[in-house]
Amino acid sequence: MILPPLTPGRLIKRYKRFLADIELADGSIVTAHCPNSGSMLGCNLPGSPVLLSLSPNPNRKLAYTWELVQINGYWVGLNTMLPNRLAEEAILDGTVAELQGYPNLRREVAYGSERSRIDILLEGEGRRCYVEVKNVTLVEGGQALFPDAVTTRGQKHLRELMEMVRNGDRGVLLFTVQRGDGNAVAPADRIDPEYGTLLREAVANGVEALAYQALVQPDQIRLIKRLAVVLN
Structure with a gap:
């Protein structure tokens, strides 16, 4: 499965199950959709490197989706739609x-x-x-x-x-x-x-x-x- 180009950032926090605040490389902060309703135990550590996909739909409420997080040097796929x-x-x-x-x-x-x-x-x-x-x-x-x-x-x-x-x-x-x-x-x-x-x-x-x-x-x-x- 080929992924779209992803945007790097760092996790600030994940909350309300489907939301995550991410700091991008330029220092700006965005709220991304979290496509994982589980507890994400061990995968939601603040400061972790993350990768986000960007939706081309201008009408979407949250433009970014949190796709990957890096834990212990390994990328972890979070999107439960995949x-x-x-x-x-x-x-x-x-x-x-x-x-x-x-x-x-x-x-x-x-x-x-x-x-x-x-x-x-x-x-x-x-x-x-x-x-x-x-x-x-x-x-x-x-x-x-x-x-x-x-x-x-x-x-x-x-x-x-x-x-x-x-x-x-x-x-x-x-x-x-x-x-x-x-x-x-x-x-x-x-x-x-x-x-x-x-x-x-x-x-x-x-x-x-x-x-x-x-x-x-x-x-x-x-x-x-x-x-x-x-x-x-």
Whole structure:
């Protein structure tokens, strides 16, 4: 995924979930849209180098969007609108080897008893594969952790994937790690122990947990390699 030209700055503060004050290189201060509703634990440290995209729409309330932050020398992708696109690209170009062999790929398809929307639906040869994509930005002690806040929505997704497996289809949870310093992925049990318990139950009942790490650079982001998912 090629990124547009980005504007450098430094984070002053992130607040009200969707707002961030940024100091640009010329000393001016702008308020940017923060496209990440999570806690952004470890990724919202004041003074951190950041990169912003600039919207060409003159009528937009906030011209800038906060795209990347640099933590421990690594660029971290914050925009939660990107992981589904990253996953789609990596499936189509063969990077995600485990999800090959399906001639049809659709996005945001209604499914399940609660009529949610699956991020990616793969179809072929009479079997369907439901792929729920999760963005991972928290790393502690070299391990990428999900979630970074309690997620009842994420818990619901796990229950829905288990339902698809019971119906005879594949259910896959795909963690996209948008930073280069995580060596494996694990549930953040201290943050959301119920999610960790439910993830282990889902895997024990046939849901597949995959994790792929992204190469995050100022001009592009792409998934490059599989990481282990540690549940013990």
